[in-house]
Amino acid sequence: MRFQDRVAIVTGGAGGIGRATCLRLAEEGATVVVADIDADAARTTAAELATPGLAVQVDxxxxxxxxxxxxxxxxxxxxxxxxxxxxGCDTIGPFADSDPATWQRLLTVNLMGTIACTHAVLPSLIEQGEGAIVCVASDAGRVGSSGEVVYSATKGGVIAFGKALAREVARHRIRVNSVAPGPTDTPFLNGFGGDLEKILNGMIRATPLRSLAQPEQIAAAIAFLASADADFITGQTVSVSGGLTMV
Structure with missing residues (x-):
């Protein structure tokens, strides 16, 4: 039980990758805080955990x-x-057709949300003299993604934020790493407009392992980086993309 007697907060924990991560950490003994803007969904996920958890609404x-x-x-x-x-959140479409309200929403949730939550929790980790922070970025933030220009920028910012913070807090034995998923079979991905089947098949053909990621596969990488098994790993970005990107 790698997370016995540990408390873990997962933002966006009610669905998709977040939900899978909550379930995985609880299976490994953690007391999990399911933090989500959707309070009802957070409570539903918390009720499914293998260990008693806590649901908290957060913006x-x-x-x-x-x-x-x-x-x-x-x-x-x-x-x-x-x-x-x-x-996190995303909007698909040509950058030329986007608008400032969309840019602001992506920046606020994806980048500023990561910064705000980290800043809020960090004093407790520093006081304890240990801790782990894992940021869910995206391979779009490493190599760019057509149709996701501002999203790519925010996730690139998340990666840079994690690297810089890792240097700053290493002396407190706090590790900071990022996971960069490729296309993942989540409700968000399946909510894409247009010819969804054609889009998904194109993603699968472009991936050497010939499949979409499952949320549980991303959760496994997050759990590893958050655990003592990764106690000499910090400032890194791990792609979980089936080989779609090899950076």
């Missing part, structure tokens, strides 16, 4: 809400050991 794009999340967890559970910055 990651609000620094005040992020601070409330951190305060609630420390008040109720006494500590935080792992933060998984998973909450």
């Amino acid at each position: 990651v794009g609000s620094p005040d809400s992020a601070r409330e999340l951190a305060a609630t967890v420390t008040d109720v559970l006494g500590r935080v050991d792992v933060l998984v910055n998973n909450a």
